[in-house]
Amino acid sequence: MLERRNIYFFYKEDPLLKEKVDEIIEIMSKYQFSVVNEPTDADIIVSFGNDGSFLQAVRKTGFREDCLYAGIGVHAKNFYCDFHVEDIPGMIAAMLMEKIEVRRYPTIKVTIDNSLEFYCLNEVSIRSAIIKTLEMSVFIDDLYFETFRGDGLIVSTPTGSTAYNKSLNGAVVDPMLECVQVSELASINNNTYRTLGSPFLLSGKRALTLKVTQDGNDYPIIGMDNEAVSIRNVHEVKVELTDKKIKTVKLKNNSFWHKVQRNFL
Structure with a gap:
């Protein structure tokens, strides 16, 4: 960690937050950390806010694999925010005393109509945009699995399993498992349409393909x-777990399951 010295701060323009960031910049300069103006020049990217701010920081800086991401919570610690804005001395002490570890979070690649590619750290959701159900044929690898009709589907990573997926009664998944989870959003199950009706896990070696029925809700x-x-x-959405990993700060004694316990129990 000590060889990483160039830091980029990602945060919303807010006078009170800017004041706190300036204070942190001054403190870090005393420990030979350099604050850079462009994320491409950084080997540490720090977000201020909440988990949403962290996700935006990763997305806006291009899902870089050659740097370390860290989240600083403004109101509370979250799943991606191991530090709190009022405990910057503790963060610096942890960095200098090598009390932190690096965890690697998997990402999923989403390919739309074999042309557009996007990456996600938490999940990709495909939902109806109008007051009409959405119909999609679901393929696992080359196997036609089911025809879904309802409000939509959510495909999440293990770390994303505690987010949107959990609100749909999906399982909380250990990040050490290389997999994706598929959860339904208000599916229709009757004599015409039939789905599995429960969330399911797919190995990270499998590909999920969703073919959208062109019926006016396309x-x-x-x-x-x-x-x-x-x-x-949109005709086709393909989702795959990738080898691209996002490296984040992990404090000792603050594992994924410590965070689940802290946030939900």
Whole structure:
């Protein structure tokens, strides 16, 4: 950690937050850390805010694999925020005394109509954009699995399993498992349409393909983590777990399951 010295701060323009960031910059300069103005020049990228801010920091800086991401919570510690804005001395002490470790979070690649590619750290969601159900044929690798009709589907990573997926009664998945989880959003199950009706896990070696039925509801809302993508006439969405890993700060005695316990129990 000590060889990483160039830091880029990602945060919303807010006078009170800017004041705190300036204070942190001054403190870090005393420990030979350099604050850079461009994320491409950084080997540490720090977000201020909450988990949403962290996700935006990763997305806006291009899902870099050659740097370390760290989250600083403004109101509370979250899943991606190991530090709190009022405990900067503790963060610096941890960095200098090598009390932190590096965890690697998997990402998923989303390919739309074999042309557009996006990466996600938490999940990709495909939802109806109008007051009409969305129909999709679901393929696992080359196997036709089911035809879904309802409000949409969520495909999440293990770390994303505690987010949107959990609100749909999906399972909380240990990040050490290389897999994705598929959860339904208000599916229709009757004599015409039949789905599995429960979340399911797919090995990271499998590919999930969703073929959107062209019935007038063929430009769904596609959410990449906490950002929506506007694309019309979507025919096919392919989702795969990738080898691209996002490296983040991990404090000792603050594992994924420590965070689950702290946030939900």
